[in-house]
Amino acid sequence: MNEDEFQKQLEAIFDETDLRQEDRKLWHDRLDNAGEHIHKIFVDVFGGDRGLLLFFTGNIRKRIDANGDRVKLDEIAEEEKTYFAGLMKGNE
Amino acid sequence: MENNFNFNTIKSVDGDRSEETSEQTISLPQAAERLHGRVVYTPEGTALSLREAPGFESAGMDEDGVEQKYPQTVEGLISYVRDINPDGDIESVLADLERLVSEYDAMPHEETLAGDMDIHDETMSVEAHDDIPHTGLRAFLDKHPRAEKYIMATVLALSTLPAGGVKTAQAGGIKLFAPTAYEQRDHRVSHYDMNDFDGAYRDARGRAQEWMRRKDAAADNIVEAVQSLQIAENAYNRNIRYLLGKYDSRLADIYSTYNDRLSLEHDTVRKNAVREEWKRAMLAERSKASEGISRMENDVRSLQSDMLRFMDQSSIHSGSGGLQRLVMNFEYNLQRVDALNKASADDARQHLYQELERYGFKSAQPVAPLRSVGLDASRDGGPSSLLASKSVVRPASVPRPSGPSSEHANDHITNASDQRLFDSLR
Numbered sequence: 001m002n003e004d005e006f007q008k009q010l011e012a013i014f015d016e017t018d019l020r021q022e023d024r025k026l027w028h029d030r031l032d033n034a035g036e037h038i039h040k041i042f043v044d045v046f047g048g049d050r051g052l053l054l055f056f057t058g059n060i061r062k063r064i065d066a067n068g069d070r071v072k073l074d075e076i077a078e079e080e081k082t083y084f085a086g087l088m089k090g091n092e
Numbered sequence: 093m094e095n096n097f098n099f100n101t102i103k104s105v106d107g108d109r110s111e112e113t114s115e116q117t118i119s120l121p122q123a124a125e126r127l128h129g130r131v132v133y134t135p136e137g138t139a140l141s142l143r144e145a146p147g148f149e150s151a152g153m154d155e156d157g158v159e160q161k162y163p164q165t166v167e168g169l170i171s172y173v174r175d176i177n178p179d180g181d182i183e184s185v186l187a188d189l190e191r192l193v194s195e196y197d198a199m200p201h202e203e204t205l206a207g208d209m210d211i212h213d214e215t216m217s218v219e220a221h222d223d224i225p226h227t228g229l230r231a232f233l234d235k236h237p238r239a240e241k242y243i244m245a246t247v248l249a250l251s252t253l254p255a256g257g258v259k260t261a262q263a264g265g266i267k268l269f270a271p272t273a274y275e276q277r278d279h280r281v282s283h284y285d286m287n288d289f290d291g292a293y294r295d296a297r298g299r300a301q302e303w304m305r306r307k308d309a310a311a312d313n314i315v316e317a318v319q320s321l322q323i324a325e326n327a328y329n330r331n332i333r334y335l336l337g338k339y340d341s342r343l344a345d346i347y348s349t350y351n352d353r354l355s356l357e358h359d360t361v362r363k364n365a366v367r368e369e370w371k372r373a374m375l376a377e378r379s380k381a382s383e384g385i386s387r388m389e390n391d392v393r394s395l396q397s398d399m400l401r402f403m404d405q406s407s408i409h410s411g412s413g414g415l416q417r418l419v420m421n422f423e424y425n426l427q428r429v430d431a432l433n434k435a436s437a438d439d440a441r442q443h444l445y446q447e448l449e450r451y452g453f454k455s456a457q458p459v460a461p462l463r464s465v466g467l468d469a470s471r472d473g474g475p476s477s478l479l480a481s482k483s484v485v486r487p488a489s490v491p492r493p494s495g496p497s498s499e500h501a502n503d504h505i506t507n508a509s510d511q512r513l514f515d516s517l518r
Contacts, residue, residue, distance in 0.1 A: 038248070044241075045244045056246075056248070087242055088238070
């Protein structure tokens with residue numbers, strides 16, 4: 001997958017998830033220099049899985065906002081666990 | 093249940109030096125290495141056995157009597173991902189996860205894990221806990237692709253925090269956690285099963301066999317059969333190139349993966365463990381390739397038998413050079429596959445010799461030159477162009493072609509020189 005191809009797929013995934021511009025930038029910051037292997041992983045993991053992308057986008061934002069606060073990070077970790085448990089039960 | 097151990101703020105890991113309390117932040121490779129230690133310390137200074145950490149279990153003793161502990165559940169993997177970050181780069185995290193899964197799966201589970209599931213947080217008691225001790229993590233993740241996706245998403249989301257911007261990925265060969273559509277298909281079918289990847293050969297072969305079975309209008313049958321066989325031959329050649337190219341690619345991936353891992357290891361015991369795993373990975377890949385080759389051989393042998401029988405039954409003595417050429421072409425290709433199989437084995441040997449020498453091991457035998465037989469999977473125009481220039485005349489009695497049998501192909505995978513090489517890795 002070349003860079004142009006990846007960017008197209010990335011935007012398509014963002015569009016189908018209806019992601020906000022600031023959230024798109026957040027992912028761009030992480031992915032733009034990540035290399036082809038990571039790009040493939042992103043497409044494999046989030047392509048066609050709107051709920052997963054929305055959850056983890058929110059998760060990143062919360063972690064940034066927590067700014068290292070242990071209590072907040074613990075709360076986020078609890079959310080992750082709950083989400084994963086739901087995922088395994090087919091609720092998410 | 094304590095759930096907050098953090099590899100980035102481990103103060104001391106070695107159980108034999110548990111009094112040490114000096115603060116230090118350790119790198120991901122160090123953290124990974126120290127996963128094999130006995131005790132970790134929480135940021136608050138509480139000693140925490142890895143056995144107590146969620147999702148981590150003992151997998152028995154290694155040969156030096158050191159207890160080995162791995163994340164044995166998805167929960168453990170997620171804890172691992174969550175807690176080793178944010179400083180680990182994505183590729184390193186993936187490589188570590190991959191290693192943990194494969195190492196855990198390689199351990200003798202039956203002695204250690206039964207009935208020891210009560211440490212898990214109830215919210216994480218996913219249905220497959222019962223499966224894991226019996227089938228291994230890899231099998232579990234295959235069975236629960238969303239769990240694998242969740243783990244990957246966690247890696248993608250957390251690995252870069254708080255720095256922003258991931259490090260450029262250099263390592264390669266991390267396949268199991270990032271299957272492409274192609275590789276996902278490979279989970280379901282044999283990696284080297286030609287018929288699953290190129291139906292053209294199978295279809296043309298079927299048509300040719302049908303024409304050859306017909307007893308009426310023999311001349312037309314010959315024309316139709318030859319045309320179908322020519323199509324089959326072209327498809328067959330594509331399949332050969334595909335198989336050998338894929339095999340080379342997989343060997344390169346294996347080399348890259350284990351080379352990277354060895355470079356991260358600083359302990360002789362750990363290095364040897366990586367080498368052992370490397371050896372197993374190469375043997376497994378070659379075994380799979382060999383199976384693919386054997387299937388091809390068996391298939392083409394059967395087709396050749398049909399062709400020879402057809403020639404005899406049709407009393408073909410002249411004007412049938414096309415058919416005879418095809419018989420020889422298939423034979424040529426069998427020999428070509430065999431030769432390339434040997435060449436690929438030489439590649440594999442060379443990789444291992446280089447690695448041995450780099451780490452101060454003395455090579456067991458000289459390094460064979462790459463592609464010593466002068467054949468290349470990507471080279472085109474082989475059999476047809478070579479044989480088409482020859483005047484092929486059917487002998488009075490066409491003998492059964494004497495190419496490599498499937499047993500011979502397997503010999504190349506497990507021959508004595510390879511065994512000596514692998515023994516030298518121990």
